Amino acid sequence: MPELIPADTPSLVGTDGTAKMSKSRGNTIALSDDAATVRRKVRGMYTDPNRVRADVPGTVEGNPVFAYHEVFNPDRAEVADLAERYRAGQVGDVEVKERLVVALETFLAPIRERRAAIEADRGLVDRLIVEGTERTRQEVRQTLAEVRRAMGLTGTYQQVRRRAERSRRRTEAPA
Template identity: 75%
Template sequence: MSSARMLTGDRPTGRLHLGHYVGSIANRVRLHQRYESFFIIADLHMLTTRNSREDIEQVARNAREMVTDILAAGVEPDRATFYLQSAIPEVGDLNTLLQNLVTVPRLERVPSLKEMSRDAGKEEMPYGLLGYPVLQAADILCVKGQVVPVGKDNAAHVEVTREIARRFNHLYGEVFPVPELIMSETSTLVGTDGSGKMSKSKGNAVALSDDPATVHRKVMGMYTDPNRVRADVPGTVEGNPVFAYHDVFNPDREQVAELKARYRAGRVGDVEVKEALAVALNRFLDPVRERRARFEAQPGLVDELIFAGTERTRAEVHRTLVEVRRAMGLTSAYTQVRRRAERYRKAVAAPA
């Protein structure tokens, strides 16, 4: 395993789905064998769009589910450090120091922020959401992450991190590595309803933890070619969610090619195409379910992984913050004040 570090993670808003898998988890599973890997449970980022007491009360449970999903997908617990973002206050300290190295117009050019605000039903963008990329920079740089696997949505965020790292190093000396983006092969997955990307909030997702019957039900209800009213009508494969899923999850390329040819020729019905997809998805998810069952059979194990990982990460972040403050000269300012105060106290305490 390389000594280089990878930082990745998710907001604890519920169970992970196939969109997460193709967007980032598949990359994480592959890369965590090569890099020292930190997995952030980004509950502070969650607060930018979901900050009710009810949302916050669900963090522990959602964190447990999220980590279990990641482990079930193939990440080995002894090669990953999971940590809870809000349990490390030093991350907030670093965020405060870094936010002065980027301008408001630069953040306003990050395309996904307006989309996130709109999806959350916000009429106006919260201050914290505008600063989301800066806090993300603090997350990456606090553990000196060198590799960040991302989907298309987060690429612009990590580019802000790269700019902040270069700006800090230019002003105060070489402290941070400039992280490298590693893009996933399939950046997004369309939802089962065909309306945009797969999303928990839209109810158009297939969860990694769904049982076979649930997967079958969701697949049979998937959106297909709206112009195809009968099986003998030639259909469109391009942009058809069912075939998009076949392309990603069905390893039987000969079957996929045959179904596409018959679909275009009007010689196969949607039901047969969907039945084949349900079989393929359940074959893909079977080993994920088996791994999940093994971890769920050990109550408290995931909590232990999160707790131990958070303690380890906090120590790492503390060291980074000390280095950052020293490089900026902040420790020098307080040291000067402290020394003069100590001399004054001695003078006052000295006998006349």
Template identity: 65%
Template sequence: MTDQRMLTGDRPTGKLHLGHYVGSLANRVKLQHQYETFLIIADLHMLTTKNTREDIAQISTNARDMVLDELAAGIDPERSTFYLQSAIPEVSELNTLFQNLVTVPRLERVPSLKDMARDAHKEEMPYGLLGYPVLQAADILCVKSHVVPVGKDNHAHVEVTREIARRFNYLYGDVFPVPDLVESDVPTLVGTDGQGKMSKSIGNVIYLSDSEDEVRKKVAGMYTDPNRVRADIPGTVEGNPVFVYHDVFNDNLAEVEDLKDRYRAGKVGDVEVKDKLAAATNRYLDPMRERRARFAEQSGLVDEIIVEGTERTRREVQQVVFDVRKAMGLTSAYNQLRRKAERARKSRDTLQS
């Protein structure tokens, strides 16, 4: 492992699904062996779209589930540090300082923010959502991360972080590395309904923790070629969600090619294609289910991992904030005022005595 760092994570809005896995999580598992890894449980980001008391009350439960899913996917708790964002107030201080290094028009050009507002059924964009990329920059830079593995939706966010890091370094001196974005092999996974990306808010997901029966039911109901009403009608493979999933999750390449050939020729029905996809997807998820069960049976383990990681991360962030304030001159500004105030008090005390 090098001395370089990686920061990534998710909002604690529920369990992780296959879209999370191919979009970012698989890269995290691979890259944890190359970088010192920090994994954020981004509950402050969650508040931009889900901020009722009921939403907030679910943070701890969702955080446990999310960490379990990451451990199940192959994240090694000995190599990686999980932490709860809201438990580190210094991140909010960095967010405040960074807000002045980016303009409103620049943030309005981040395409995913409008999509997030729409998916959350927001008629108008909250101030916090517009500033989402700035807080994300604070998350990435608060541990001086060098790389950020993210899904396609967050590419523009990371570019804002890069711009803020460069702007800060130009104005105040080299404090931050300019982080690199690491793309996934499958940038976006279509949902089971074929109507867009896999998304918890839409409900077109297969969770990493789904049972074999749940996977079979979801695959059986997947969207496929709408023009193919009978098995003897030639079907379209390209862009067909069922075959997109076969390409990603089926380790039997010969089986996939055979199914494609017969599908195009009208010699196989959707039932067989989906049955084999369900079997392949369950093979893919089986090792994750086993690891998840192993970690879940150790009562309190996940809580310990989160708490110890949060305390360790806060110490790191406090040092970074000190470096930032020193570079900007904020520390010396207050020290000057404090020293003069102390001299004034001593002078008065001397006169009074």
């Protein structure tokens, strides 16, 4: 399983380069996208608009392709090499994007495999919900008991609970 993205990672700019990634804008790469979709989206990503040919030096800062490399490409040397060559006009957008596709696929492959395994196990989600709910209820009971003990309310709570139960029975009793 890939390592999680650090919490201090800023929101990624969308593939269109104009705003943060947003499903409603259609400028996302989803965790559920298949390999062909990821490749298509990366190929269509916004890059340096002033760079009209591969031999023209480009700007890495603010370039969404490089922002994604920074987050998803674990090969720091490759990212540095691509950035250096891009600034010098020695690498084209196609190569930079293809390397990004490889990095994204490396990141997404284990997620896809896990998702497929979960989808194949009918009832797994229901079992997880039931088991999680039961564990949570037990934790809540234990925590409340500890709180009552710490506040010296154990005996008081039991008295209040018994009175409430008697009151409830009287109200429910047929007249």
